Amino acid sequence: MLSFAQILISGILTGALYALVGIGLTIIFGVMRVINFAHGELLMVGMYISFFAATLLGLDPYVSLLIVAPALFVIGVLIQRYLINPVLKAPEFNQILVTLGVGLVLTNSAQLLFTADYRQVRTAYSSLTWGGNLAISVPYTVSFLLALAITAALYVFLMRTDLGKAMRATAQDREAARLMGINVERVSMVAFGIGAAAAGAAGTLLMPVYYLFPAVGEPFTLKAFVVVVLGGMGSVIGATFGGLILGAVEAIGSLYASTGYKDAYGFVIFLLILILKPSGLFGRSRV
């Protein structure tokens, strides 16, 4: 029998990955006011890159972060520049169609190129545990710590660097940012690049413990929404806590109710937040 503590810990460890996916979505939303419906698919792309880095180059999934994050950054920049930027002033519906379309193209391309097969990277540490009776997964723990480190780095970037501050300024008032001499088109590309890199990084961190197939990203787009709404649209700090909360709720839900409805618990919180506190649990924060 699994203990409550064990379940809660594993939920929170997973939650850090949800947080990272959500942070990517919330940065993109904050700066562009565009909801990226292709977010989970970017995570999927990151997983495939990590998978092939492991099988073709023999790279450890954690090491492949160094390839995946820059690759997804470039993909994000290109998506912003050639697909999102042209529709930024178009009605919201057109923007939704564009990001949905990007997601579909990515999923179908993956299916065409790599087939619908389930794939996995087995590492020497995939089934290691620590913590005695609690039997906490080692790779989940490593992924959790790396996700927190990436989150902390993003926080420092947004708070301390000129480019990070320009992203916050653009998110708060795009036109005023232009009047300050900020090249908001460039800032937007960087924001989409970082958002995509965060999704890809989360996918990579899942690699040692998860399996991979072309549609693997779909539930992650939904989870990212829940995380972002939970934490307050556009708030990185909010998304961080939102992710941890979602992870914990899913785990506890599976313990007391059923694992089969795991993905539904997030939606229950999602609806509750939308009804009770639409600005998110953490309100307006600086990042």
Next chain:
Amino acid sequence: MAVDRGTPNAEATAAERAGEPLLTVEAVDAFYGDAQALWGVTLKVGPGEVVALIGANGAGKTTTLRVISGLMRPEAGSVTMLGRRLDRLSPHEIVEAGVAQVPEGRRLFPLMTVRENLEMGAYGRQARARRRETMDDVFAMFPVLKERREQLAGTLSGGEQQMVAIGRGLMARPRLLMFDEPSLGLAPKLVRGIFETVTAIRDTGVAVLLVEQNVPQSLAICDRAFVLENGRTTLSGTGRELLANERVKTAYMGL
């Protein structure tokens, strides 16, 4: 404020020696969708001048400043700065060329501190290199901002927010600073402070294009003024001339 504006480039000095205006807006037409807002708007600002742009609500004053800042492209006409066309440039390039704006309604970044707001004002390459020094100048002009530098801009009083907005404009080290209704919503005592600030900024060698509701005070401190009516520049002259103009008196000063 320290007066040193750095070394202007060779082209600029030549143009200035020739007595060319700093900024020229020539026959500008501008639209919001299909609705025309400006019809052949023409105005000039000389180096170091205060020029007032006055007109009723909806006359097109804000639109004129938006065109100059590059937030809107004119359908016809031109905007030039010392002989260089600005109207094909992006807003950030226009800031780099030396034209900054203190926008209507202040438009601060509410969730950023006073210091961060000021830093954003000096985002361009040239301004960023001298950010520290310029910020000291701004703090010397508005000592209360130095005390409040780590406070979020959204939590300041209206008067303090306007100081941040003006300070943020100065951070760009512009040659021309445009103000869009800086005294709007401020208590009378603070309004006087705004006009004193505008004059002080002019005294550092920065030209000012001032859009104000407060017509008598604007005409009193400006070197020249232009009147906008329904999107057209209909009158211009020195501040003194327009103060004496019957039409201006009845339409804008309630006399």
